[in-house]
């Protein structure tokens with residue numbers, strides 16, 4: 001956004017400190033994709049209806065297309081890049097692979113983050129709670145069945 | 159049954175790992191230093207005559223590099239299927255004198271970033287005289303309807319060699335025609351005549367990744383196009399055609415498609431992004447908004463089908479008349495071909511010894527329709543299967559029984575004269591009933607597709 005006023009914003013992204021110069025109206029989706037080069041969060045609608053741009057802010061799911069970058073100053077931001085540790089995939093990622101829960105893959109990081117937020121908060125959710133927490137995001141390819149199966153397999157393994 | 163090693167077994171998605179780690183690359187991830195962004199100024203009205211376009215204020219927006227109009231397009235008038243002989247070209251890449259649907263691109267603003275491009279597009283002023291729009295394809299076929307096509311008819315002309323399916327020089331008609339046997343005689347000898355009317359609404363593909371394209375001029379005069387298209391060769395031919403470039407100078411790189419479902423076949427975004435890259439000599443990116451995805455990307459055509467069947471006392475179809483009206487929207491795209499597919503499929507998978515079908519590809523002042531998952535066959539199937547149910551009900555026969563009776567058997571001849579060497583509908587229906595825990599009567603279970 002062409003604006004003369006820019007702010008220095010500092011936050012933690014996947015355990016690494018980040019510092020960016022952004023105009024006050026810039027959304028987190030654009031900051032992460034264009035300034036920090038995190039490509040796993042994706043533009044699907046820009047208006048809060050699809051969830052392809054989901055990130056975790058202090059562990060809670062947020063739509064980065066509706067989040068001003070200045071509002072994450074001092075916060076903890078997680079994207080799917082922050083889930084695997086030392087080359088070892090997170091159990092949710094493994095479950096998505098095992099259950100073929102991704103077809104085109106565009107929506108996948110968003111779903112994985114939603115599920116992580118849910119399981120961190122409630123390690124033993126019911127099937128209905130899982131459905132409820134995933135219902136904010138859209139997938140147009142898989143028909144949701146495999147996504148739900150992947151999710152429930154992680155719940156059962158706990 | 160023989161044990162199959164591959165069929166029926168899940169195969170892991172090649173990309174599963176990169177999808178789950180967010181590493182899959184889509185066109186939106188492609189970026190080059192100095193890359194510009196494009197944004198279209200679009201028609202606010204469904205039908206109108208452009209009297210004046212003022213884009214000076216757009217050029218004054220800081221960051222706006224260029225505003226392109228139809229005069230910048232080397233070959234502005236096109237039709238997506240030109241390479242299989244479909245014509246005449248009816249769609250301007252950028253609107254000239256007339257606009258024919260809400261959202262039709264008129265100018266393309268190219269700017270240093272998406273914000274400046276957006277602001278530039280908002281500053282463009284257009285004086286457009288609104289004309290009465292054609293919104294209903296059946297209205298468009300009535301005598302006296304305003305004509306929106308250069309050839310003097312609101313339907314595509316088939317049969318004279320410009321439909322990609324018939325030899326040149328034939329008699330042109332505003333519908334595609336399929337004829338077999340003596341259908342009038344079938345109707346005279348029928349015990350029942352059953353009519354039906356079936357309407358299917360348009361459908362949007364709504365992929366989660368909207369249309370997106372990056373075009374980059376190379377130092378040697380070539381052009382590289384990063385495209386979310388499902389049809390890279392189709393894109394290359396069409397871009398070459400509108401830019402009057404050699405195909406060999408264009409390289410199309412098709413990255414992962416974030417959902418397409420047929421909606422990412424038509425080359426609209428690639429043509430204009432490529433033009434912008436050539437005109438500015440800079441890499442250019444264009445990503446459609448969700449609103450554009452819904453309002454200007456193609457849809458599955460809204461379709462109306464009239465069917466009328468001649469049926470014997472013992473439940474055999476003797477003949478069928480069909481009339482299919484396909485709403486192409488403002489421009490041809492791939493509709494002329496889709497209508498051929500729809501029309502020949504009006505028999506469904508059934509043995510219909512005599513038939514007369516007409517398929518109309520009709521233009522209206524709406525966003526164009528085009529490919530989507532089995533288009534043509536899908537719309538016909540919807541109508542045909544509802545009609546089969548209706549016939550069964552009205553002659554008092556079970557609809558499974560009715561379908562078994564009329565299913566293609568090996569050696570039957572289709573409406574286009576094709577001998578069915580591999581008919582399996584009866585076997586498929588038996589298996590479907592089994593999976594649905596439905597007990598079919600013994601005499602149906604004894605049937606097979608063998609003659």
Ligand code: FES
Pocket residue numbers: 042043044045046047048049050051052053054063064065066
């Ligand atoms: S891009 Fe943020 S919800 Fe769709």
Ligand code: FES
Pocket residue numbers: 101102103104105106107108138139140141142366416417
């Ligand atoms: S896998 Fe394509 S949108 Fe979900």
